[in-house]
Amino acid sequence: MQNAIEIHVNGEAKTWRSGATVAELLTELDIKTERVAVELNLEILDRAAFGQRQVKDGDRVEIMSFIGGGSF
């Protein structure tokens, strides 16, 4: 892959292409943007920013959603 970058998505190492946006990352991972929160290097992104923000080499991306739970 040309201009490949190494990123961590939900703790997993992934090789991705340079210049990809968060929105593209979600699409390619088959994750719908509604009802997820994305944290990029500990910064929580506005959903409106998904299309602009690009992932860079070494980035840590956390994609969070709601699951079943009461208390813990």
Place this chain on the structure above:
Amino acid sequence: MTDDRLIIAGREFKSRLWVGTGKYKDFAETKKAIELSGADVVTVAVRRVNITDRSKDNLLDYIDPKKYTILPNTAGCYTVEDAVRYSRLARAAGVSDLVKLEVLGDEKTLFPDTAGLIEAAKILIKEGFIVLPYTNDDPIVAKKLVDIGCPAVMPLAAPIGSGLGIRNPYNLKIIMETVKVPIIVDAGVGTASDAALAMEYGADAVLMNTAIAGAQDPLAMAEAMKYAVHAGRLAYKAGRIPRKLYATASSPIEGML
């Protein structure tokens, strides 16, 4: 009880039974149990999306956020930082500003770290969150939480998932007299009578998960809890008779031979 709605931070709730969505066999059972319980508030946890297996269903495909108030929790958070982080993620995931705030003290008891709870609540309230704190059955802490702006408090009945029922009814009663916001008894309910008792004591609502999901027949228990909370609420409003040591006849003496 359409004339008896619960209002918290300007939001109106039809049901006084709130339920969690964990520990069910599958989402179909979760959905059915919630329907049978009549609850209109359901709690959810915030976790990483499974990026390797995308075949798994999403909980919110079963629990329609238009039909239910989705109450994200910070379950599993043991520090102020984590609880704040998870609350922000929950809001970013886009349901609302509501959060059921948990800052846990230790893994064995899952009792709240009330100092951390107050600290996290302060931060989140400043950021515009509607913080519903999961707290101990401590009236002083309950009052502090209300003083800093929590629109309701959620004292535990017993440790989470223990099913021990209300271990300290007197503290709960003192909380009810101390604070003027809705009290939602959260955690520790084991069976229907526990829920009814909480409501009879004057709780405004009861939140439970394991008592339903962990029952041998979760669907039947969901329905039992609906009636228990309803009955307890009615009994509370009706006003029980005082306890007396000796008998009082309920048939008249007059007219006897």
